[in-house]
Amino acid sequence: MKQVALGKTSLAWFKLAEFVTRGEKERALSIFRLLAHSIRHDALVVQLEGDILLAFDDARALDSYRRAARLFKKEGDLVQALFLYKALCSLSNNAYDVLVALIELYELQGDEDKALEISEKLVDGLLKQNLFADANDAILKITLPLDKKARLHEQVVIGLLSSESGHHERVLIEKHLSAALDGYLFDTNEQRSRASIARFLPLVAALDSVTHEKAASYIKAIGVDDAQMDGMKELGA
Numbered sequence: 001m002k003q004v005a006l007g008k009t010s011l012a013w014f015k016l017a018e019f020v021t022r023g024e025k026e027r028a029l030s031i032f033r034l035l036a037h038s039i040r041h042d043a044l045v046v047q048l049e050g051d052i053l054l055a056f057d058d059a060r061a062l063d064s065y066r067r068a069a070r071l072f073k074k075e076g077d078l079v080q081a082l083f084l085y086k087a088l089c090s091l092s093n094n095a096y097d098v099l100v101a102l103i104e105l106y107e108l109q110g111d112e113d114k115a116l117e118i119s120e121k122l123v124d125g126l127l128k129q130n131l132f133a134d135a136n137d138a139i140l141k142i143t144l145p146l147d148k149k150a151r152l153h154e155q156v157v158i159g160l161l162s163s164e165s166g167h168h169e170r171v172l173i174e175k176h177l178s179a180a181l182d183g184y185l186f187d188t189n190e191q192r193s194r195a196s197i198a199r200f201l202p203l204v205a206a207l208d209s210v211t212h213e214k215a216a217s218y219i220k221a222i223g224v225d226d227a228q229m230d231g232m233k234e235l236g237a
Contacts, residue, residue, distance in 0.1 A: 016052075025056045043071035047084065052097055054091075062092055069101065078105055094125060098139070107143055116148050123152055127159035132166055135159070136176075147192075150183025161207035173211060177204075181218055 016035065019028035032052055036045045050064030069084035082105050088098045099122040106115035119142050126135040139152050156176040162168035166173075180200065187193040197219070205212040 012070070020052060020055050025058070027054075028052055043068050043075060043077070043080070046071060047080075054134065062088065064093070066097075073101075074107065078109060081105055082109075091141060094121060096122070096125070099125075100141075103142060112144055112148055115142070115144060116151060119144065119152055120155060123155050123159075127156065127163070127166075130165055132156070132160060132169055136172060139176075146183040147187040147189075148183075150180045150187075150196070153177075153180035153183065154203075158203055159209070161204065161211060167208070174214060177211060177215055178218055181215060182222075185219065185222065185237055 013035065016031045017029055019025075021032065029052065029087050032049065036049075039045050039048075047068035050061045050068060053061035053064055065084050065088050069081045069088070072078075072081040072084065082102070083104065085098055085102045088095070089102065090099050099118055102118045103115050103122065106112075106118065119139075122138055123135050126132075126138060135156055139149070139156070142149060142152065144152075153176040157180060159172055160169050160173050160176075181197070184193055184196040184200065187196065201212065201215055206216055
């Protein structure tokens with residue numbers, strides 16, 4: 001009896017593959033729903049559903065992959081959750097919720113470099129849409145160390161100053177300017193700290209002299225000594 005049951009299951013999977021190959025969507029989904037009862041893994045079932053829908057260019061595949069990724073994460077399978085969310089980045093054209101989920105997963109794994117990379121992609125997308133408040137809120141939720149998070153604050157400052165509408169957001173500009181400078185100035189790696197400031201200040205100066213003056217004043221106000229300032233100038237600040 002057991003061998004008969006296994007034989008029927010194998011035949012069903014064979015028929016499913018056949019229906020997908022022949023482009024018979026409804027028949028493929030029908031037999032998949034029957035087979036799903038034999039799979040004792042909810043996340044895998046939902047992922048397979050997404051695979052089938054994707055094979056037929058059905059937009060519902062993205063919802064299936066999202067649900068599967070959440071289930072894998074809930075089960076503690078971060079590797080499979082990451083795999084699905086990375087696939088979703090391409091399929092969803094870097095959708096906001098997908099990028100946020102990816103950042104959270106990389107933070108859980110302790111991969112700060114990847115978390116920063118995806119965070120920059122998230123912030124860049126928001127700034128391009130002039131969603132400045134959303135970019136600000138997104139950064140607040142990211143738990144990267146200050147020296148890495150400074151890159152995101154810099155990104156907002158440059159993005160605002162480069163935008164016709166963002167150029168007038170003085171409160172946000174100054175908030176992220178000071179946050180970026182704090183992150184760079186208090187970086188424990190002195191050489192990297194000086195290089196970051198030397199790279200950042202000329203970018204600000206090229207976009208807005210007032211903001212550049214505020215940056216220079218802020219650096220002096222928090223007690224950077226003359227030797228440090230001279231070093232930054234030598235590097236191009």
